[in-house]
Amino acid sequence: MLRIPCPHCGERDYTEFRYAGDATKTRPAHGTTDARAWHDHVFLFVNPKGPHREHWQHVQGCRQWLVLERDTGTNAVGRSWLARAGEPS
Amino acid sequence: MTASARLPAGGRIDREQPLSFVLDHRLLTGYAGDTLASALLAQGIRLVGRSFKYHRPRGLLAAGVEEPNGLLTLGEGGRRTPNVPATVVELHEGLFCQRQNGWPSVDFDLMAATSWLAPLLGAGFYYKTFMGPRRGSWMFYEPFIRRAAGLGRADHLPDPDRYETRHAFTDVLVIGAGPAGLAAARAASRAGCRVTLVEQDFLLGGSLLSAAIGSADDILRATLEADVAAMPNVEVLRRTTALGVYDGDTVALVERHDHARPDPSKGEAREVVITLRARAIVHATGAIERSLVFGDNDRPGVMLAGAVRTYLNRYAVAVGRQAVIATNNDSAWSTALDLAGAGVGVTLLDERIEAGNGLADAARRAGVDVRHEVRLCRALGRRAVQGVEFARRGGAIERRACDVVGISGGWSPTLHLTSHTGSKPTFDVGLDGFVPGPFAPGHYGAGAIMGTRSLARSLAEGHAVGDAAARHVGAAASAGSAPAPTEEAPTGHAASPPDRAPGRGKAFVDFQNDVTTRDIELAHEEGYHSVEHLKRFTTLGMGTDQGKTSNVDAARHMAALRGIDMAAAGTTTYRPPYTPVSVGALAGRSKGTHFRATRRTPMHDWHLMNGAVMIEAGPWLRPWYYRWAGRAVGSAYVEEMRLVRTGVGISDVSSLGKIDVRGPDAALFLDRVYVNAFAKLPVGKARYGVMLNDDATVLDDGTTARFDDNTFFMTTTTAQAAEVMSWLEFLLQTAWPELRVQVVSVTDRWAGMSVAGPKAREAIALALPGVDLSSEALPYMGVREFDLDGTPVRILRLSFSGELAYEIYVPADKGTSMWTHLLEQAAPLGMRPYGLEALASLRIEKGHVAGLELDHRNTLDDLGLGAMASKSKAFIGRELAGREALKKPGRWSLVGLELLEPTAKLRGGAILFSRHDALEGHGRGYITSVTWSTEHHKLIALALYEDGRMHEGEEILCAYPLKNEIVRARIVSPMFVDPSGERVRA
């Protein structure tokens, strides 16, 4: 049972969350007409083994989308922050 | 049957508390503190079962969870539980058990007499039967094999017992309450941590429980237990097994209450699965003794030396009067000394040149006949061991009569749980066994699991890691000093790898699965070289004991055949659960209707009381059809459709997803997520909208209404409600945080009901006389919000059925009163409720797509919705909609079908072919939805078909291979009723 720290709700079971993958990519600005930019964003993933940042939503809690640091090799969980707020300095 | 083997005094049993139990319909007695195994041995019952394949007589090998032979069936009826090791069953009054795998009985087994299956069941039999070219032979053999081979049988009755689930947290979890675990729990609790100590046994002490009452080890055990019991911050869970360790240091535990004979009618649970989240874990799981491999080593009375000592000291059972102890390490010498002390004649055979300090002298003083550099060749006897043959290397065979043989092939650290965490076992040559590899942060090991054989060192390690675990979780207090043993037992002199003798008879490695050294050699000859292949070829280690006593011996045998060392041979992968767990415990109370949450609409009770037959729709329970319309769905839904097409009906649409979209940028936001324009939607109007995924496939459709400049009311399909909500939140929180918009799910806040049919306006006018329902005041796609005696009411004039229709929303708690009010007032018009089947059929007739068509592969064009896409604004999915493959001809797109054979059937899932196609493969499309059309008096369908509408008017074939049906149908427009939309605008 992965345990995920939520900035609002504290450490919770991962079963309370929805997973949405890679959070290191930046979505093309709305209205971007370059199909290649959308193609790369939607279909191309790095999928590293090791430290990674992912989007998780606390659906059974505060419903906030988080960015979570997770090591995909060891499943060790690191920091998290609200996607809306950006990485804390 | 022999005389009682119970000693007159001693043991951790309560002779004041005799307990009656039943074995194979015979009434027997034991004492509180006994296990079923010790009670059987005390009664002189040695033969506990027949072996898996060869039906050889088998006795108990062990005294703990590693027991491979002594599997019994416990309980009767729905409580019947097969394959339970007698060694883990705490004796209680009224226990009912049966020996298994013997016919007609275990004592007299005809299968063994004929042994006709034995040649069939050699190594590789199962593997080849399932995997090889002779796979079909399984069909032939299976019924015979099932009857003759195999273990106990389960039954098919419902289990009357109650099982529970618990969630728990702790700072430091200590697994195992032997000396190391007790010392760790003591240290961590003294340092101020919240500690959970888990022990599978019903007593604490682990290996110390096998020491004689009153001995130094026994006094130490009592002191440690008292120390731990004195700490208020330690939770001790006895009879509790750690099944597995998972990510996030979450541990699955199962706590068993069978000893207390729980009563389900009082809510008492038989077993509780605990999901425990720990901040640090101390692994103090000990070690399991290995057997020795020699001819006929499975004769009843051949037991692990440690088990012989446990039965003697803990349960006051002398398993025999003449013992042979055979070993390659020091631990079995304690058994020899204790047996001699109890008056048992003992011969000790040690494979090594010498034993640990002073052991030989002590043994000789106690009257033990000590022999060095000898090994066992063969056990004699059949239903019980009667003697052994042994020899020096290359020497002549000697015989010794005996009635019990205690064997010790060394100790294997119990590293199952540490392996679950990813710590890869490494081979320790000095120990002659595998030990855990490096631990993850927050994990610690102490005692025998680390290969430590000395009691003093185990205590010191336990104390040190208990303290370290406490520091890891931030404890500040001192753990004090480590407990010290009052007297040091013989320390572990290095074990020598056991020397294998080629004696006559079958030499078993895995007792439970009847795997012999010959089977391993056969596997080697056939090229199955790795331990993982060996396991699958021979079924070695695949029994309910998972090879706890045999895996290392098997790897050693394989390594010797290949000429490699043990480190290179390695181990197979350890997976949860550590010991078998009942499915009932894992399910807990999540069974039947509690398997998952059920969602009910506000009018649920009304439906039940008024003749609705309910159906599951995702998590929702919805009215399927009502009994007023017919006794079975097939006739009822058609009657309900007719009502809506000719009069007026009302249906519960509360399960539709409802999202409140609010804020100064709400219109701009909707403009981005829908393919069609919403920014200029006037207040008081609704619009049908379609959303795409980023990859341009259709995500969902629904209607969104504007109640004021900044307030929108979005509806989604029932199926996609949660998806759409999360998607909107994702966009607002990650991509466009600058938009001033809030979204809130209000699905549960509003009760929804659709009033549909040519008389819908009249019906509502009767119920809500003050509301202007004229087309001028409330045109098609118009919406209105008003107050009715303090209750907010929303009316949306929109239609799913193609008829004049209104959706009415009121707060959930007013749902039933509005519903009954509408029905009562509109009764003169004949309004009645209609269910989901009719609702879905009406939309099929109208050609509205729904979940069955929206398969996340189709584009707007595929569904005939291409014209909806705005040319003048950007929307999600727009750019990728232009991908070449999505524009190519040959895509499957939405069509209508009408059946051309009046007596045949159209079926959902039927595969579609053109008349000229060979009827094979995936065809040109498939049927998504079927209904009877009350308009056309025939079966119609929606389907996806290659280049769909281009083939309108063409006759095609619908194949349904499951029923061997091929029927003719014609491709038509999917809009079967009112294509110009006059009715909805009436």
Ligand SMILES: [Zn+2]
């Ligand atoms: Zn949260």
